[in-house]
Amino acid sequence: MIEIHNIHKTFGDKKVLDGIDGVFESGKMNMLLGASGTGKSVLLKCIVGLVKPDLGSITYDGRIFTNNKLDIRQEIRRKIGMLFQGSALFDSMNVNENVEFPLTMLTDMNRTERKKRVEFCLQRVGLENAGNLMPSELSGGMKKRVGIARAIAPHCTYLFCDEPNSGLDPLTAITIDELIKEITEEYDITTIVVTHDMNSVLEYGDNVMFLYKGKKLWEGHSSGIMDTRVKELNDFIFSNRLMRDAKKIEQIEENEQRDEDIRNGEV
Template identity: 90%
Template sequence: MIEIHNIHKTFNGNKVLDGISGNFESGKMNMLLGASGTGKSVLLKCIVGLVKPDIGSITYDGRIFANNKLDIKQEIRRKIGMLFQGSALFDSMTVNENVEFPLKMLTDMDRQERQERVEFCLKRVGLEKAGNKMPSELSGGMKKRVGIARAIAPHCTYLFCDEPNSGLDPLTAITIDELIKEITEEYNITTIVVTHDMNSVLEYGDNVMFLYKGKKLWEGHSSTIMDTHVKELNDFIFSNRLMRDAKKVEEIAEEERQEEGQRQEDDKNRNR
């Protein structure tokens, strides 16, 4: 579990994060939701240590991260996997070499152990035959899967995904979502996903935190997100016609259920 408490961050007098607190549980898809410029990526960078908060604390399974000793921070960092928005593969390296890179940097594995781990991770993401390909030979979805393989290669405990569906077609996006979900549950990883994709949120969001202008306005399970009374969240969710139509269908169905329940109750009363 990762816990954050009262996180504040200001850049050049601009308040980007304003007192954000929350818990991100292991084995679940924890999602940071919000429009562009709401502070999602900055919060993610604070959590992984790329940006230092002005105020606040971050703990990884009970261990303080930001202000701890260097060796403790390095130990935690070795357990962090990162899937970048653009996959961030090294163009001059093969797929095998890209996945092996963090193993060389972060582990004491010998060459044989690294090769076995690379083969395992590529097989896990369905790319066991792509090891000798260059990134330029891969589709967008394949690059994302290589990125996931590289992230989990060092046996990560914490996985951070920055807009994993960015630039993907709907079917490929679903495949990537399902893969991240499977890996999260299979290895009991604490996964945090930055997204503005409502399809991903509704289908896979075990815990969703909605940010608006640097503040946390709502947090909960995706099954309850369409029934909130938070105006800013509703404006975000129902900003397109499809979601508005889905909401109307849900409201009509609920009215019909209530009417049917009332009819059944009336029938019972008449038969007494």
């Protein structure tokens, strides 16, 4: 579990994060939702330690991360896996070497142990036969899978995903979402996903935090997000015709059910 309290961050005269609080549970898909420029990625970078907040605290399973001793922060960082928006694979390394890289940098595994771990991780993401391929030979979905394998290779406790569906077709996007969800639950990982994809949120969001202009305006399970009274969130959710039509259909069905209940004397 990761907890953040009163996180503030300013760049120059621009307030990017304005007092963000939240709890991200283990074994859950915790999603940071919002339009571009709302502070999602900056908050993610603060949580993983790439950006230092001006004010506030971050704890990992009760251990203070912000402003703690360097060795404590490094110990926590070794448990963090990161799936970057563009996968960020090393072009000069094949798939096996990409997945092995964090094991070489962050663990004391010997060559045999690293090889077995790489094989296991690639098998877990369905790429057991792709180890010798170069990144240039992979599709977008395969690159994401390699990125996930690399992220979980050092037995990560915390997984951060920055727009994991970016640039993928709808079917592949669903596959990647399902894979992240499965791994999160299977290994009881605390997963935080930065996204603006409402399909991902509605289908897989165990806990959703909506950011708007650096503030948290709503937080809850995805099952309640369609009924919110927060104007900015509604404007974001129903910004396209498909979502507006879905809302209308939902309201019609609710009205029909209410009328039937009245006729049956249940109301």
